[in-house]
Amino acid sequence: MEKSRNISEDFIQKAMAAANSMRRDELLFSYKGTLYPTTICSPETFKALESFEVRSDDVILAGYPKSGTNWLSQILTDLIAISQKKTPGSESSLNAEEQKEIAYLEVGDAKKYERMTRLPSPRFLASHLRPENLPKSIFKNNAKILLLIRNPKDVATSFYHFSNGIVFLPSYETWNDFFTDFMTKKMAWGCYFEYISEWNKYADKENIMTITYEEVKENPALSVKNIATFFGIPLTEEELQLVLERSSFQSMKKNSDKTHGPIANALFRKGGVSDWKNLFSEDQSEKMDKAFEEHIAGTKLGKKLKYDLYCKA
Numbered sequence: 497m498e499k500s501r502n503i504s505e506d507f508i509q510k511a512m513a514a515a516n517s518m519r520r521d522e523l524l525f526s527y528k529g530t531l532y533p534t535t536i537c538s539p540e541t542f543k544a545l546e547s548f549e550v551r552s553d554d555v556i557l558a559g560y561p562k563s564g565t566n567w568l569s570q571i572l573t574d575l576i577a578i579s580q581k582k583t584p585g586s587e588s589s590l591n592a593e594e595q596k597e598i599a600y601l602e603v604g605d606a607k608k609y610e611r612m613t614r615l616p617s618p619r620f621l622a623s624h625l626r627p628e629n630l631p632k633s634i635f636k637n638n639a640k641i642l643l644l645i646r647n648p649k650d651v652a653t654s655f656y657h658f659s660n661g662i663v664f665l666p667s668y669e670t671w672n673d674f675f676t677d678f679m680t681k682k683m684a685w686g687c688y689f690e691y692i693s694e695w696n697k698y699a700d701k702e703n704i705m706t707i708t709y710e711e712v713k714e715n716p717a718l719s720v721k722n723i724a725t726f727f728g729i730p731l732t733e734e735e736l737q738l739v740l741e742r743s744s745f746q747s748m749k750k751n752s753d754k755t756h757g758p759i760a761n762a763l764f765r766k767g768g769v770s771d772w773k774n775l776f777s778e779d780q781s782e783k784m785d786k787a788f789e790e791h792i793a794g795t796k797l798g799k800k801l802k803y804d805l806y807c808k809a
């Protein structure tokens with residue numbers, strides 16, 4: 497049976513059980529001024545992460561929650577398998593140790609980094625953290641990072657539905673309540689605008705490639721080719737087609753019970769662009785436009801988001 501390398505079922509099951517018996521206000525904790533889910537992150541793990549040694553050939557995905565990180569994880573793990581002459585998705589494409597680890601760096605127990613030293617290269621690592629909270633070795637060792645960004649209105653929409661679909665996060669009675677929290681830095685993993693602003697400081701670095709959710713959606717073949725080139729992975733036409741087929745929304749959703757177990761339904765929702773139009777009031781839309789203008793419109797990443805195209809009615 498195909499297993500995702502992004503999920504460790506045991507860990508997630510335990511976290512879900514713990515979250516079920518928590519009060520809403522206990523579900524998030526603050527670490528260095530940012531909120532994180534109590535049941536899947538911990539101060540001990542963050543402390544241990546600081547000294548984690550990233551390798552120069554690790555394949556790293558960075559993205560704010562709900563930017564499509566599970567989608568790009570699928571693409572990247574398949575590309576890694578291809579680079580190792582393995583068949584993506586086959587039993588042999590991941591060894592048992594790799595299957596056990598959660599790829600999201602900040603999620604899991606504090607001992608995971610020790611276990612991860614035993615994983616063969618290239619390792620796949622993902623994270624929702626801002627760059628200053630990642631281990632210093634990422635930048636010291638010049639590991640390549642794919643930075644995934646998505647327009648803020650669809651991110652907020654996706655985050656709202658996710659918060660109501662998963663027990664790790666506080667749920668919301670109304671979209672209006674969620675919107676207020678999203679705009680006032682009360683989200684797990686922190687504020688979207690600060691995330692983009694901080695990553696913008698790294699956007700010109702040679703070892704960072706930025707891609708938007710919308711451009712992968714628009715032209716998946718070109719996006720996968722560009723990603724493969726960035727990581728130095730040669731691809732035949734047949735391999736490209738296989739990666740595309742396996743990473744389509746339909747096929748990922750269909751397989752999601754197997755690959756993502758109990759959180760599958762919450763993760764693979766609509767997989768499209770502009771669903772924000774079903775939730776945002778005119779006033780909320782204007783508030784978001786203003787925040788975008790103030791914080792990121794003038795930056796390189798801000799321009800890459802093509803805000804006018806995807807976020808104006």
Ligand code: A3P
Nearest residue numbers: 562563564565566567654744745764765766767
């Ligand atoms: P929606 O809630 O808008 O549907 P993340 O993986 O970072 O949590 O992001 C989740 C978002 O990515 C969800 O957005 C989800 O449906 C979308 N997604 C997941 N797999 C996808 C795919 N193969 N193609 C397009 N979107 C995908």
